[in-house]
Amino acid sequence: MDGIQSVVLKIKRQATPQDAPYWEEFEVPYKPRMNVIICLMHIQRNPMNRQGKSTTAPAWEAACLEEVCGTCTMVINGRVRQACSALVDEVGKRVNGHLEITLEPMSKFPVVRDLIVDRSEMFETLKRIRAWVPIDGTHDLGPGPRIPDSIRELRYEFARCMTCGCCLEACPNVNAHSNFIGPAAIGQVKLFNLHPVGATLEEERLDVLAGPDGLTGCGNAQNCVQVCPKEIPLTRAIAELNRDITINRLRKWLTK
Amino acid sequence: MASVAARRRSLIAADNHVLHKLHSLSGIVPIGIFLVQHLTLNSFALASPAHFNAVIDFFNKTMPRHLLHALEWGLIFIPILFHAIYGLVITAHGQVNVGRYGYWRNWMYLWQRITGIILVVFIAAHVWGTTISHRLFGTNIYYDGMKEYFSNGWLVAFYLLGITSATFHLSNGIWNFCIRWGVTVSERAQRGCAKVCAVIFVLLTALGWSALFAFR
Numbered sequence: 001m002d003g004i005q006s007v008v009l010k011i012k013r014q015a016t017p018q019d020a021p022y023w024e025e026f027e028v029p030y031k032p033r034m035n036v037i038i039c040l041m042h043i044q045r046n047p048m049n050r051q052g053k054s055t056t057a058p059a060w061e062a063a064c065l066e067e068v069c070g071t072c073t074m075v076i077n078g079r080v081r082q083a084c085s086a087l088v089d090e091v092g093k094r095v096n097g098h099l100e101i102t103l104e105p106m107s108k109f110p111v112v113r114d115l116i117v118d119r120s121e122m123f124e125t126l127k128r129i130r131a132w133v134p135i136d137g138t139h140d141l142g143p144g145p146r147i148p149d150s151i152r153e154l155r156y157e158f159a160r161c162m163t164c165g166c167c168l169e170a171c172p173n174v175n176a177h178s179n180f181i182g183p184a185a186i187g188q189v190k191l192f193n194l195h196p197v198g199a200t201l202e203e204e205r206l207d208v209l210a211g212p213d214g215l216t217g218c219g220n221a222q223n224c225v226q227v228c229p230k231e232i233p234l235t236r237a238i239a240e241l242n243r244d245i246t247i248n249r250l251r252k253w254l255t256k
Numbered sequence: 257m258a259s260v261a262a263r264r265r266s267l268i269a270a271d272n273h274v275l276h277k278l279h280s281l282s283g284i285v286p287i288g289i290f291l292v293q294h295l296t297l298n299s300f301a302l303a304s305p306a307h308f309n310a311v312i313d314f315f316n317k318t319m320p321r322h323l324l325h326a327l328e329w330g331l332i333f334i335p336i337l338f339h340a341i342y343g344l345v346i347t348a349h350g351q352v353n354v355g356r357y358g359y360w361r362n363w364m365y366l367w368q369r370i371t372g373i374i375l376v377v378f379i380a381a382h383v384w385g386t387t388i389s390h391r392l393f394g395t396n397i398y399y400d401g402m403k404e405y406f407s408n409g410w411l412v413a414f415y416l417l418g419i420t421s422a423t424f425h426l427s428n429g430i431w432n433f434c435i436r437w438g439v440t441v442s443e444r445a446q447r448g449c450a451k452v453c454a455v456i457f458v459l460l461t462a463l464g465w466s467a468l469f470a471f472r
Contacts, residue, residue, distance in 0.1 A: 078356045170357050172365060178349040216276040219350055220432050221365035223357045225443075236441055243438020246277065 004030045004099055007039055007088055008050065011058050012104040013114045021111070024058070025050040027098070036076060036083040036091070036101065037062055040115075058103075059114040067229055070164025074115050075104040080169040080227055083115075106169045122163050125181050129208050131188045133198040145196040158191035158237065160230040167224035167234060173217050180217025183224035183234040190237040193244070206248045209241055279342045280436045283429045286331040287339055291426055295419075295463045301470035305399035308470075312398055336379065343372045368428050371421035378418030399471075406471040419464035427457035 006027050014021040027050045028042040040060050047057040062072040065084045072083040077091050083103075092099025109117035135141060147155070161184055168174045168182040189205045192198035209215045215238065224234045301308035315324060347369045354362050385405070389395035396404075406412055431453045434440040440449045 170353070172351040172353050172362065173349065175349075175351040177351075210273045212272070214273065216273045217349075219346070219365055220361070220435055221359075222361040223353070223359060226357065226359045226362075233443070235435075235446070236443065239435045239438055239441040239446070241438075242436050243441070245273070246438060249273075 003097055004094070006030050006098045007034070007092060008095070008098050008100045009039055009043070010100070010102040011114065012102070013058055014105070014111050015056075015113065017110055017112060024055065026058075030088070030099065032089070034088045036086040036088065036103070037065065037072060039088065039101070040083065059112075059116050061116050068162055070162035073106060073164040073166060073169075075102075075106060075169065077102055080106060080166045082164065082229060085229070106165055108168050108171075108174055109165060117165075119163065119165050122165060122168070122182075122184060125185045126163070126188060129181075129185050129189050129192075129205050130201045131185075131192055133192060133195050134201060135197060147196060151194055154233075155191055155194050157231075157233055158187045158194075161187055161191075161232055162230065164229065166227045166229060170223035170227040172221050172223065173219045178217055179213035181213045183218075183228075183238065186215065186218075186241060187232050187234050187237045189241060202244075203248060206241070206245050210245045210249060215242055215245060275342060276346075277436065279339060279346070280429075280433050282335045282339050283426070284433050287335050288426045288429065290332055291422055292460065295460065295467055299463055299467035299470070301399060301402075302466060308399045308402075340372075340376050340379075344376065347372060364428055364431075368425060368432070371425040371428075374417065374421040375425060378414070378421065381414070382418065403471050406468070412468065412472065415468055416465065419468060420461055423457055423460040423464055427453045427460065430456065 007030050009026045009028065011024055011026065012021050013024050026039075026043050026048075028039045031038070037060075040058065044057045047055050049055045060072065060074070060083070062084060063069040064071070067082045067085040070082065073080065074083055076083065076086050077093065088099055088101065092101050094100075103115060105111045105115045105117050109119050109121065112118050135144075163184060165184070167184050171180070171182055173180045174182045186209065189209060193202045193205060218238055220235075220238075222235050225232075228234060297311045298308070300311050350365075350369065352366060354366055386395075386397055390397045395401065406415070431440075431446070431449050434449050435446065440446045
């Protein structure tokens with residue numbers, strides 16, 4: 001970018017889960033087409049803050065570096081996204097000849113250290129909604145049933161979820177006062193309910209979503225679809241499951 | 257997101273699936289239908305004071321007392337009280353984040369809650385100023401009495417705010433209802449529904465405002 005010499009990173013840091021967070025600024029030389037991870041790697045090689053004082057390297061996580069694992073999810077200039085696909089040219093704010101970027105850990109998960117958060121709650125949720133196709137048994141069950149192409153296409157959209165946590169971070173109804181499990185799990189319920197064998201657990205999944213931390217918590221702010229890096233039709237899953245739950249509840253009430 | 261342990265401890269009303277569905281439904285039937293009926297009957301004042309007074313007489317004199325009270329409590333007071341209290345609980349469980357995520361629907365989410373809170377205050381003041389005052393102190397609620405009531409410009413402004421909040425809350429509530437009951441599923445259907453709701457908002461607001469100005 002014209003005349004840009006450096007990138008200034010304002011990073012919200014926190015040494016341990018118990019410590020108070022604080023802000024520290026770093027300056028790294030600008031390179032065209034660099035991303036946020038490259039900036040963080042630069043700081044890691046020589047951890048020195050903008051005042052020239054030697055400091056600890058900010059902790060962060062990354063694995064795939066191609067926006068499919070979700071590990072490097074953080075709040076970049078106020079918006080949640082993956083650091084690996086956040087190009088400095090696009091996210092940086094131009095201030096006096098340099099680009100400015102603020103990095104914060106996601107606020108809806110416990111902070112482990114600096115930009116690393118503990119997202120294990122999301123994996124616990126996947127277990128609770130039985131996010132699998134039950135095929136384990138004592139004998140060979142043979143080939144699975146064929147899935148119509150339209151269903152397969154829709155399932156593929158939901159299957160792209162990488163449990164990154166963006167949708168939970170942007171959701172106004174996922175917070176410390178609420179029990180809402182968040183949009184990601186709702187998309188996964190749809191994914192597995194749409195599978196002919198996965199559907200054998202449909203009622204159990206619907207019961208979880210009809211429970212205290214289920215779909216009731218959704219307020220239709222629809223931030224989830226706006227921030228989802230994989231463009232998963234989460235609001236479609238929410239509306240459709242709202243219907244599925246109602247029908248399931250009525251059927252149970254009238255027939256059981 | 258609360259931890260699993262905290263989650264188990266805080267199972268309060270906002271999490272109740274059936275109550276939440278009823279909250280959504282009660283906003284349309286009976287409250288939404290009542291709002292449309294209420295604004296329509298008030299707009300009779302546009303025809304003439306006599307038309308409006310005939311409406312008041314119908315409820316005050318023609319309709320049997322016990323039926324009036326049954327309808328009032330069953331279809332108006334209790335549903336509105338439930339909708340208001342449960343709505344406040346839902347609001348308390350949310351978070352405002354339009355600063356960071358200023359998307360259109362997120363703003364609608366916020367306005368739905370703001371208008372809801374305005375309506376709790378407005379409806380309380382409105383019912384106190386009309387029905388309750390009439391029954392307790394015999395305040396005149398016929399056309400001439402209401403005209404005097406609305407001679408205060410501040411009160412008219414308060415009513416404009418209240419009526420607009422009510423029409424917005426209902427119109428946007430219809431959009432929400434259609435999702436919560438699984439009527440509009442696809443993005444396209446939800447966008448179309450939003451357009452229909454926008455038209456409903458404009459029409460209802462026009463009806464409400466014109467009815468109010470019949471008393472000025």
